Amino acid sequence: MSDLDHAAPPADWTYAPAPEARDLVRLRERSGLFVDGGFVEPRAGRWFPTIDPSTEEPLGEVAEAGEEDVDLAVKAARRAFDGGWRDLPGAERAKYLFRIARQLQERSREFAVLESMNGGKPIKESRDVDLPLAAAHFFYHAGWADKLGYAFPGERVTPIGVAGQIIPWNFPLLMAAWKLAPALACGNTVVLKPAETTPLTALLLAEVIRDAGVPPGVVNVVTGAGATGQALVRHPDVDKIAFTGSTEVGKAIRREVAGTPKRLTLELGGKAANIVFEDAPIDQAVEGVVNGIYFNQGHVCCAGSRLLVQEPVFEELLEKLKARLGTLRVGDPLDKNTDVGAINSRAQLEKIRELVASGLAEGAAIYQPPCELPDRGFWFAPTLFTGVSQSHRIAREEIFGPVLSILTFRTPEEAVEKANNTPYGLSAGIWSEKGSRILWMAERMRAGVVWANTFNRFDPASPFGGYKESGFGREGGLHGLAAYVEREVAG
Amino acid sequence: MSSLAPLSPVVPPAEAGRIVRRTPGVDAVGLEARAADLATRSIKQDAKRWALDLVVRCTDLTTLEGSDTVGKVVAMCAKAVRPDPTDPSIPSAAAVCIYPWLVPTAVAATAGTDVRVASVAGGFPSGLGPLASRLAEIRDVVAMGADEVDIVLNRSLFLGGRYEQAFEELVAAREAAGATHLKVILEVGELGSYDRIRQASVLAIAAGADMIKTSTGKIGSSATLPAALCMLEAIRDVHRDTGRAVGLKVAGGVRTAKDAIRYLVVLHETLGDAWLTPERFRIGASSLLNDVLMQIGKERTGRYQGPDYFTVD
Numbered sequence: 001m002s003d004l005d006h007a008a009p010p011a012d013w014t015y016a017p018a019p020e021a022r023d024l025v026r027l028r029e030r031s032g033l034f035v036d037g038g039f040v041e042p043r044a045g046r047w048f049p050t051i052d053p054s055t056e057e058p059l060g061e062v063a064e065a066g067e068e069d070v071d072l073a074v075k076a077a078r079r080a081f082d083g084g085w086r087d088l089p090g091a092e093r094a095k096y097l098f099r100i101a102r103q104l105q106e107r108s109r110e111f112a113v114l115e116s117m118n119g120g121k122p123i124k125e126s127r128d129v130d131l132p133l134a135a136a137h138f139f140y141h142a143g144w145a146d147k148l149g150y151a152f153p154g155e156r157v158t159p160i161g162v163a164g165q166i167i168p169w170n171f172p173l174l175m176a177a178w179k180l181a182p183a184l185a186c187g188n189t190v191v192l193k194p195a196e197t198t199p200l201t202a203l204l205l206a207e208v209i210r211d212a213g214v215p216p217g218v219v220n221v222v223t224g225a226g227a228t229g230q231a232l233v234r235h236p237d238v239d240k241i242a243f244t245g246s247t248e249v250g251k252a253i254r255r256e257v258a259g260t261p262k263r264l265t266l267e268l269g270g271k272a273a274n275i276v277f278e279d280a281p282i283d284q285a286v287e288g289v290v291n292g293i294y295f296n297q298g299h300v301c302c303a304g305s306r307l308l309v310q311e312p313v314f315e316e317l318l319e320k321l322k323a324r325l326g327t328l329r330v331g332d333p334l335d336k337n338t339d340v341g342a343i344n345s346r347a348q349l350e351k352i353r354e355l356v357a358s359g360l361a362e363g364a365a366i367y368q369p370p371c372e373l374p375d376r377g378f379w380f381a382p383t384l385f386t387g388v389s390q391s392h393r394i395a396r397e398e399i400f401g402p403v404l405s406i407l408t409f410r411t412p413e414e415a416v417e418k419a420n421n422t423p424y425g426l427s428a429g430i431w432s433e434k435g436s437r438i439l440w441m442a443e444r445m446r447a448g449v450v451w452a453n454t455f456n457r458f459d460p461a462s463p464f465g466g467y468k469e470s471g472f473g474r475e476g477g478l479h480g481l482a483a484y485v486e487r488e489v490a491g
Numbered sequence: 492m493s494s495l496a497p498l499s500p501v502v503p504p505a506e507a508g509r510i511v512r513r514t515p516g517v518d519a520v521g522l523e524a525r526a527a528d529l530a531t532r533s534i535k536q537d538a539k540r541w542a543l544d545l546v547v548r549c550t551d552l553t554t555l556e557g558s559d560t561v562g563k564v565v566a567m568c569a570k571a572v573r574p575d576p577t578d579p580s581i582p583s584a585a586a587v588c589i590y591p592w593l594v595p596t597a598v599a600a601t602a603g604t605d606v607r608v609a610s611v612a613g614g615f616p617s618g619l620g621p622l623a624s625r626l627a628e629i630r631d632v633v634a635m636g637a638d639e640v641d642i643v644l645n646r647s648l649f650l651g652g653r654y655e656q657a658f659e660e661l662v663a664a665r666e667a668a669g670a671t672h673l674k675v676i677l678e679v680g681e682l683g684s685y686d687r688i689r690q691a692s693v694l695a696i697a698a699g700a701d702m703i704k705t706s707t708g709k710i711g712s713s714a715t716l717p718a719a720l721c722m723l724e725a726i727r728d729v730h731r732d733t734g735r736a737v738g739l740k741v742a743g744g745v746r747t748a749k750d751a752i753r754y755l756v757v758l759h760e761t762l763g764d765a766w767l768t769p770e771r772f773r774i775g776a777s778s779l780l781n782d783v784l785m786q787i788g789k790e791r792t793g794r795y796q797g798p799d800y801f802t803v804d
């Protein structure tokens with residue numbers, strides 16, 4: 001074969017940069033609050049900067065909604081609810097939802113670029129996951145709007161009223177879609193509070209909602225930090241609170257609404273077990289483990305952050321996993337070939353660092369592939385820990401970063417015991433070629449979502465939510481509608 | 492050459508059934524999702540120019556028709572040696588791939604060049620003739636000067652669960668080919684599942700294949716990205732366990748430069764830079780080359796040439 005070596009240089013194929021263009025995105029120096037159908041300045045005149053976490057460059061200023069602003073938003077939502085939205089035929093509400101969904105599809109590139117700029121997630125994910133799913137949630141719920149009578153046979157369903165919705169920074173637009181679509185389909189009006197670090201796509205969505213002709217006040221968007229969220233939770237005229245975020249804040253919200261008639265759903269943290277049996281399709285399991293924890297930099301509440309491997313395949317899986325980590329492309333979120341983007345904020349980066357340091361202090365062994373991280377912005381290399389035991393903090397606490405803790409087990413019973421040995425219960429993954437084992441395991445997982453031979457797959461028709469400290473209530477599917485309607489037995 | 496071919500079959504035939512049965516399962520959904528994800532890689536600028544050049548260097552320019560003539564093969568060989576007559580900087584293709592009858596023609600037409608002659612043999616495309624004549628055919632093309640032999644897996648035996656016999660046939664073919672580069676075609680479109688593709692890959696590699704190849708190009712369904720990924724994962728495990736480097740040839744249905752680059756991406760991200768060489772990767776194609784030349788021209792000049800500027804040989 002030596003004659004084939006002609007003129008062939010030693011191969012080193014480096015992909016050239018492939019940045020997605022930013023020119024579709026119009027950044028504003030200042031973005032106001034979306035209240036009663038239009039953008040308004042905050043009453044107290046307070047603004048805060050929002051940045052690109054991959055460069056720390058400012059992307060503009062956003063209004064900080066105070067109590068007065070929240071009150072105006074809730075009042076607008078109440079007026080819209082009483083003033084016609086609640087009584088609008090479902091088929092008419094559906095038309096608005098369809099319009100929003102189609103606008104999201106038409107402007108998907110603009111939304112995807114803005115999402116990656118403001119949140120740090122790879123454009124590949126915002127383009128191929130966040131945007132298609134956000135549009136799908138509006139489409140799906142548009143279909144329910146005129147069929148609510150069939151969703152709960154024998155019952156009369158009516159909207160609840162004004163919903164206060166507080167969403168996290170990991171999937172800013174998608175979580176807005178998860179919250180808004182069922183609420184609107186069921187005839188409620190909404191005051192939405194996006195996360196402090198990622199307000200921009202929610203504000204762009206507000207423009208789409210306005211342009212879709214949704215009546216003023218049906219959707220209001222108030223930006224701000226914890227105090228804004230607290231004002232919304234405390235507002236006496238809010239009928240329902242839906243929160244996605246940390247367990248700590250979820251508990252505080254639950255205390256806050258205790259003793260009030262407010263209805264509550266919480267979607268909180270997780271420490272999911274991804275369980276690989278010795279008969280698993282091993283190469284796909286490796287992909288599933290990677291997707292489970294490094295997808296969206298691990299900023300995923302249902303992330304498979306605890307890998308439980310049956311002992312006979314531990315070494316093989318670990319070797320393959322380490323090799324695979326070496327192929328992950330970490331860097332510019334807007335580069336179309338980036339697999340792992342920037343950490344969402346400095347605060348989150350510090351939290352990840354603190355927990356990783358605790359893993360080292362407690363004696364676990366760390367592995368990180370050689371990878372160059374940019375000088376500016378917030379970055380953390382894909383990381384895995386071996387030699388982890390159930391008592392380590394990195395096996396118990398949600399890291400919410402690209403950090404995997406690997407444990408081993410011997411029998412299915414031990415896998416169940418370890419998987420369920422957590423205060424959380426949001427998701428679990430099972431990898432095996434044996435169908436009966438998958439079903440046996442799935443029955444025993446105390447987790448709201450159980451994936452078999454896959455991980456981090458979402459569909460608007462599939463209910464999502466947690467057990468235990470991962471929260472209560474479901475989003476998506478028929479179960480998700482139940483959180484946004486009052487049900488009475490039909491007389 | 493000798494660095495690639497094992498001196499003897501890796502395992503005794505009696506082990507063939509066990510080898511197939513202990514091959515890890517392949518999850519179709521996960522495999523296809525991974526292939527689809529890699530297909531979104533955006534290859535630009537220098538990376539694209541380098542890849543297009545590599546595609547040319549890895550091409551087995553192929554004609555496998557009953558109507559092939561001396562004239563057709565001579566013209567194709569000229570194209571393989573000098574793909575673009577106006578641009579000597581474009582490298583030669585790796586090989587020409589033809590029927591046994593035309594081996595002497597191709598050997599003469601490529602004499603003194605780097606272009607190798609690959610012949611199908613062993614009862615291509617079904618592999619269901621008498622074993623003695625199939626082996627004789629392999630010996631014949633080697634004797635006529637073929638540098639490489641592309642044979643087929645006996646799918647009748649493999650799908651019928653007669654793994655030892657299928658394995659023994661491959662071992663006999665390996666012996667018949669001697670030190671000549673041997674590619675084993677699995678015909679993935681007939682195997683019915685990725686599990687079977689992975690098993691067949693392992694079987695062919697154990698029997699001593701230098702390369703495993705997706706397809707004959709003679710049935711409706713030929714190379715696909717997930718099937719190639721599945722085969723590469725088998726190759727990766729063999730390399731990890733034994734240090735032996737087996738190549739991959741994708742054949743059939745690769746018609747555009749964009750498709751070809753997707754295969755390179757899957758190869759690169761599964762096996763790394765060491766496989767980005769014609770020694771370890773080939774694309775068997777007839778119409779692909781002109782699209783690649785068109786893309787190379789576009790990269791160099793910023794403009795596309797019309798199809799009439801590319802020779803049709």
